[in-house]
Amino acid sequence: MTIKLYDIAHSRAGDKGNTLTLSLIPYKTEDYPLLRDQVTSEAVKQHLANIVAGDITRYELPNLPALQFVCQQALTGGVTTSLTMDTHGKSLSYALLEMSIESETD
Amino acid sequence: MKTSVRIGCGAGFSGDRLEPALVLTQQGALDYLVLECLAERTIALAQKRKRQDATLGYDPLLERRIESLLPHLLEKKVRLITNMGAANPLAAAQKIIAIAQRLSLSVTVAAVTGDDVFSLLSGSETALETGKPLTDSGLLVSANAYMGVDAILPALATDANIIITGRVADPSLFVSPLVHEFGWSLDDPDLLGQGTVIGHLLECAGQLTGGYFADPGMDVPGRKDVPDMAHLGHPFADVSADGTAVFGKVSGTGGMLTLATAKEQLLYEVMDPSCYITPDVVADFTQVRLIQTGLDQVRASGGRGQTRPNTLKVSVGYEAGFTGEGEISYAGSNALGRAKLAGAILQERLQDRFADLRVDYIGSTSVHRTNFGQYPDPYEIRLRVAGRATTAQQAALVGEEVEALYTNGPAGGGGARKYVHELVGIVSTLIDRNQLTPQLTLFQS
Numbered sequence: 001m002t003i004k005l006y007d008i009a010h011s012r013a014g015d016k017g018n019t020l021t022l023s024l025i026p027y028k029t030e031d032y033p034l035l036r037d038q039v040t041s042e043a044v045k046q047h048l049a050n051i052v053a054g055d056i057t058r059y060e061l062p063n064l065p066a067l068q069f070v071c072q073q074a075l076t077g078g079v080t081t082s083l084t085m086d087t088h089g090k091s092l093s094y095a096l097l098e099m100s101i102e103s104e105t106d
Numbered sequence: 107m108k109t110s111v112r113i114g115c116g117a118g119f120s121g122d123r124l125e126p127a128l129v130l131t132q133q134g135a136l137d138y139l140v141l142e143c144l145a146e147r148t149i150a151l152a153q154k155r156k157r158q159d160a161t162l163g164y165d166p167l168l169e170r171r172i173e174s175l176l177p178h179l180l181e182k183k184v185r186l187i188t189n190m191g192a193a194n195p196l197a198a199a200q201k202i203i204a205i206a207q208r209l210s211l212s213v214t215v216a217a218v219t220g221d222d223v224f225s226l227l228s229g230s231e232t233a234l235e236t237g238k239p240l241t242d243s244g245l246l247v248s249a250n251a252y253m254g255v256d257a258i259l260p261a262l263a264t265d266a267n268i269i270i271t272g273r274v275a276d277p278s279l280f281v282s283p284l285v286h287e288f289g290w291s292l293d294d295p296d297l298l299g300q301g302t303v304i305g306h307l308l309e310c311a312g313q314l315t316g317g318y319f320a321d322p323g324m325d326v327p328g329r330k331d332v333p334d335m336a337h338l339g340h341p342f343a344d345v346s347a348d349g350t351a352v353f354g355k356v357s358g359t360g361g362m363l364t365l366a367t368a369k370e371q372l373l374y375e376v377m378d379p380s381c382y383i384t385p386d387v388v389a390d391f392t393q394v395r396l397i398q399t400g401l402d403q404v405r406a407s408g409g410r411g412q413t414r415p416n417t418l419k420v421s422v423g424y425e426a427g428f429t430g431e432g433e434i435s436y437a438g439s440n441a442l443g444r445a446k447l448a449g450a451i452l453q454e455r456l457q458d459r460f461a462d463l464r465v466d467y468i469g470s471t472s473v474h475r476t477n478f479g480q481y482p483d484p485y486e487i488r489l490r491v492a493g494r495a496t497t498a499q500q501a502a503l504v505g506e507e508v509e510a511l512y513t514n515g516p517a518g519g520g521g522a523r524k525y526v527h528e529l530v531g532i533v534s535t536l537i538d539r540n541q542l543t544p545q546l547t548l549f550q551s
C-alpha cells in the first residue's frame with residue numbers, strides 16, 4: 001500500500017543560511033524502521049528535486065527515534081536575499097511529508 | 107548552592123508575543139527569565155538604526171517588554187537575561203534605567219558588550235558561504251561575533267537584576283545561569299553539552315510547548331491537535347546540578363509539552379546532531395533521552411560534548427540592494443490561465459531590467475516551488491512578482507508594472523499591491539576568540 005509520510009510522521013523545517021534542515025519523526029516508534037529503510041537521502045533528493053539544488057545528508061537518531069535531513073543550496077540564496085515567498089523555507093517540512101513510500105501492511 | 111534552578115523562556119524571536127513572558131514571571135516561580143530576541147538579520151538591521159541614531163539599535167519592543175515585566179521581575183525576584191541589546195546594549199541599558207526611574211523602581215542593569223567586531227575585520231576574510239572575501243558580497247554594515255557563557259558570567263556575579271547583551275549564542279543565554287548557580291567548570295564539555303541541549307530546547311519559547319506544531323483534524327483524531335492555542339504558554343526548565351532537566355509550563359496556559367513537541371524542537375535548525383557548535387562546547391545531541399514524566403512535563407538528559415572551538419562565528423551584514431514586489435489576484439474560471447498569462451507578460455516587460463526576477467502563483471506553487479503535480483487548479487490565484495535592484499527606484503518598477511496590469515493585462519485582475527524593501531544580506535566568517543574582549547558595564551536607577 002502506498003502511503004504519504006504525512007500519514008505516519010511529522011516534521012519541522014529549519015534554516016541556516018542557504019541550508020535547509022528537515023526532521024522526520026514517526027508518530028509511532030515501530031514505524032521508524034520503515035522510514036529508515038525507505039526515506040534515504042537519495043529518495044529525498046529525488047522527491048525534492050525542484051527545491052533542493054545541492055547535496056542531502058541524512059542523520060539517524062534511533063534513540064528518539066527520528067531522522068534529520070540537511071539539504072544544501074535549498075533556499076535560493078538564503079533568508080536574507082532570496083526572492084521567494086517563504087525565504088526561511090519554513091513551510092518545506094510539508095513538502096517532505098508529501099513524499100510517498102510503500103507500507104508493508106495492506 | 108541551589109539544588110535546582112528554574113529558567114523560563116518568554117520570547118523566542120524579536121517579534122514574539124508579550125503575554126507569555128508576563129505569565130511566566132508572575133506565576134512561573136522562576137529564578138531566571140530569558141528573552142531571546144535576536145536573529146542573524148535582526149542585528150544587522152539594528153546596526154543600521156544605530157548608525158542613524160546613536161541612542162537606538164536595540165530591540166524595538168524593548169520598551170514595551172520592560173515596562174510590563176519590570177515590576178513583576180523585581181517583586182518575584184526573577185533575574186532577566188536577554189539579548190535585546192542587539193546592536194546597542196549600552197543604550198538599551200540606559201533605556202531600562204529611564205523606564206525604572208519613571209516607574210520609581212530601583213534596578214541594576216548589566217550591559218555585556220564586545221561582540222561588535224566590525225573594526226577588527228579588514229573585509230578580506232573569507233566568507234564561509236561563498237569561499238570569497240567578505241567585501242565581494244557588498245558594502246559591509248555590521249559584524250558581530252557570537253559570544254558565549256564566559257562573556258555573561260561576570261554580569262551574573264554582580265547583583266544585576268537585568269543582564270542585557272548583544273550577539274551571544276542563543277543557548278549560552280541559558281547555559282550561563284546554570285554555570286553560575288552550579289559552579290560548572292567551563293572545561294566540562296559533557297555538562298556544557300547537556301546545558302546546551304536545555305538551552306536549545308528552550309530558546310524558541312513556544313516552539314517547545316505546542317507552538318508551530320498544530321495540524322488539526324487529521325484522520326487519527328487528536329494526533330496533532332494542540333489545546334487552547336490562543337493562550338499558548340511558554341516553557342520553563344527545572345535543572346538539577348547534574349544537568350538533568352524537567353521541562354514544563356505554567357498550569358492553566360494553553361499549548362502542550364509532549365515527546366513529539368520536544369523532538370521537533372530538539373532537531374530544529376540542527377545540522378550534524380553529533381556536532382552542534384557553540385562558543386561554549388561542541389555539543390552532541392545523539393544520546394539525548396526524552397521521557398514524558400507527567401502531563402505537559404518532559405525530562406531531558408544525556409546531552410554530551412567536546413571541548414569548545416578556538417574560533418567564534420561572526421555574522422556579517424552587507425547591503426544587498428532592494429527588492430521590489432507586486433501582487434494581483436485572479437478568480438473564477440481559468441484563474442490560473444489568466445494569472446500565467448499575466449506572469450508571462452511581466453516576464454517579457456521586466457526581464458531586460460532585472461537580472462534576478464521571480465514569478466510565483468500564490469495558491470498553487472509559490473512556497474514549495476512545485477505542487478508535486480498532484481493538486482487540481484485552485485478557484486482563485488494570486489500572481490506575485492519579485493525582483494532585486496540596486497536602487498529603490500528601480501525596485502519599484504516591479505510593483506508599477508504589476509499595477510499596470512489593470513489596463514494592460516488579462517481580464518479580471520484585482521487587488522493589486524506593491525512593495526519595496528531594503529535588503530541586508532548576511533554572510534559568516536570565523537575569528538580567533540582571543541581577539542575578543544567581553545566587557546561589562548553596570549547601570550543603576
